[in-house]
Structure formats: structure tokens, C-alpha cells
Amino acid sequence: MIYLNAFLLGGFICLLGEIILDNTKLTPGHITSIFTVLGALLSFLNIYPMLIEKSGAGATMMISNFGNLLYEGAITGYKNMGIIGLASGLLTKCSLAITSAVIFAFIFALIMKPKD
Amino acid sequence: MDKDEYQKLVKEYTPKENKLKKAFLAFITGGAIAFIGQVIASILQESFGMNTTESYTWLCLITIFTGSFLTSLGFFDNWVSKLGCGLLIPTTGFAHSITSSALDVKKDGLVTGLGASFFKLAGSVLLYGIISAFFLAILGVIIYG
Numbered sequence: 001m002i003y004l005n006a007f008l009l010g011g012f013i014c015l016l017g018e019i020i021l022d023n024t025k026l027t028p029g030h031i032t033s034i035f036t037v038l039g040a041l042l043s044f045l046n047i048y049p050m051l052i053e054k055s056g057a058g059a060t061m062m063i064s065n066f067g068n069l070l071y072e073g074a075i076t077g078y079k080n081m082g083i084i085g086l087a088s089g090l091l092t093k094c095s096l097a098i099t100s101a102v103i104f105a106f107i108f109a110l111i112m113k114p115k116d
Numbered sequence: 117m118d119k120d121e122y123q124k125l126v127k128e129y130t131p132k133e134n135k136l137k138k139a140f141l142a143f144i145t146g147g148a149i150a151f152i153g154q155v156i157a158s159i160l161q162e163s164f165g166m167n168t169t170e171s172y173t174w175l176c177l178i179t180i181f182t183g184s185f186l187t188s189l190g191f192f193d194n195w196v197s198k199l200g201c202g203l204l205i206p207t208t209g210f211a212h213s214i215t216s217s218a219l220d221v222k223k224d225g226l227v228t229g230l231g232a233s234f235f236k237l238a239g240s241v242l243l244y245g246i247i248s249a250f251f252l253a254i255l256g257v258i259i260y261g
Contacts, residue, residue: 002154002158003151003154003155006147006150006151006153006154007147007148007150007151008147009150010146010147010149010150010151010153010206011142011143011144011146011147011150012143012146013146013205014142014143014145014146014147014201014202014205014206015139015142015143015146015201017142017200017201017204017205018138018139018141018142018143018200018201018202019135019139021200021201022135022138022139022200023135028201028204028209029213029237029240029241030240031201031204031205032204032205032209032210032213032240032241033240033241033243033244033245035205036241036244036245036248037244037245037248039245040245040248040249040252041248041252043249043252044252044253044255044256052172055150056153056154056157056168056172057150057151057153057154057156057157057172057175058147058150058153058154060153060157060172060175060176061149061150061153061175061176061179061206061207062146062150062205062206062207063205063206063207063209063210063241064205065207066207066210066241066245067245067248067249070245070246070249070250071249071252071253071256073249074249074250074253075253075256075257078253078257086250086253086254086257087250090246090249090250090253091246096173096176096177097176097180097207097210098242100176100177100180100181101180101184101210101211101214101238102214102234104180104181104184104185104211104215105184105211105214105215105218105234106218106230106234108184108185108187108188108215108218108219109188109215109218109219109222109230110222111188112188112189112190112219114190114219114220114222114223
């Protein structure tokens with residue numbers, strides 16, 4: 001069942017993005033930013049954890065999960081360290097996404113040749 | 117020929133983007149990526165005894181590696197122009213944006229090229245993600261306690 005949910009939610013999020021992209025003048029950069037903010041908002045409303053529980057990878061593989069992880073990191077930081085934890089914990093949970101993207105991009109940029 | 121007629125003619129000959137087909141392709145691609153991801157996550161949970169959070173973290177790493185690798189091979193750009201948001205909204209899009217900007221500016225040098233423009237495309241995701249999450253978290257602390 002979780003496979004079907006993953007397919008439907010992942011497809012729905014991408015469909016929504018494509019409809020916005022095709023019918024407005026927004027660029028892909030706008031779309032990914034909008035979905036990140038939307039993820040943080042859904043996490044704030046306690047909806048995103050529910051989506052992850054129901055449809056697994058359909059929610060965790062999308063860019064909106066980035067906003068969710070940022071929000072959750074900040075809240076976890078607050079629980080552990082108080083006010084200052086909001087800032088010190090913000091990036092903890094999505095550290096893997098940023099670190100791995102930077103490292104892989106750097107390595108591949110060094111060893112591969114750009115194609116035109 | 118007056119202006120209205122001309123506009124009509126222009127409209128007739130402008131190639132129509134098939135929005136329905138593009139939306140359908142985005143739906144199928146995004147769904148398929150999420151489905152494959154869920155299969156990988158389930159395999160990690162069953163065979164390697166990971167809990168769900170661990171498996172999704174590994175899945176994130178695998179997705180970013182795949183996106184970055186395919187971009188550096190050069191044919192991911194063609195796929196993106198065909199499949200649109202189906203590839204851009206999953207985390208592959210994040211890896212793609214960083215890798216493609218890194219490859220583009222490589223010729224300008226390590227610091228002035230790579231260093232300066234590394235986050236040219238992905239920067240907005242980081243910026244608005246951090247800003248919105250920070251202020252929402254403050255709001256959340258005030259509201260939920």
C-alpha cells in the first residue's frame with residue numbers, strides 16, 4: 001500500500017510543479033524554492049510527518065522534505081538547547097543533503113568534462 | 117492585413133506546447149522515482165535491518181549521488197527538458213542544479229569560477245528554506261510551546 005501512496009504523492013507533487021511551471025512565467029528555480037517553503041509550512045502545521053508516515057519515499061524524496069527537515073532540526077534544537085538551539089539545530093537534519101550534494105558535485109566537476 | 121488578423125495568424129502558427137502531455141509525463145516520472153525510492157527504502161529496512169529514518173537518509177544519499185552522476189555524464193539535461201518537474205522536484209533536481217552550475221563555471225578557475233558560482237542555482241532553495249524554516253520555527257515555539 002505504501003508503494004501506491006508513494007507513487008501517487010510523488011506524482012501529485014511533480015504534477016503540481018509542472019502545472020505551475022507551464023502556466024506562469026516562473027522558472028524551475030522559483031518552483032523548487034516555493035516547494036521548499038511549502039514543505040516547511042506543512043511541517044509547521046504537523047502535516048508533513050503524517051505524509052511521510054503514509055507515503056514514505058513519496059514525501060522524503062521531494063525537495064519539500066528539505067523545508068521539513070530544516071523546520072524539524074530547528075525544533076529539535078530548541079528542545080535540546082533552548083532559544084539558541086533554533087539556530088544551531090536548524091541545519092543538523094538536512095546536513096546530509098547539503099554535504100553530499102556539495103561533495104559529489106565538486107568531485108564530478110573536477111573529473112568530468114562539461115558537454116555542450 | 118490589419119492587426120487583429122495578424123495576431124490571429126501568429127497564434128495559429130505558434131507551436132502549441134502540449135501542456136496536458138507534459139503534466140502527465142511529470143506525474144508519471146515523479147511517481148516512478150518515488151516508487152523506486154520506496155522499493156530501495158524497503159530493501160534497506162528488510163535486508164540491512166535499518167529503521168525508517170536511517171533508510172530514508174541512505175535513500176537521500178543514493179538519490180543525490182544518482183542525480184549528480186547522471187548530470188556529470190551530460191544526458192540529464194535532455195531528460196529534464198523533456199520530463200520537466202518530474203525530475204526537478206525530487207532531490208535529483210537539487211543535485212542536478214549544483215552539479216550543472218559547477219560544470220558550467222569550471223573553466224573560470226577553482227575560486228573565481230567554482231567557488232563563486234557553486235550555489236548559483238541551488239542558492240535560492242537554501243536561502244528561502246532557511247529563512248522560512250527559521251521564522252516558522254520561532255512561530256512554532258511561541259504557539260506550541
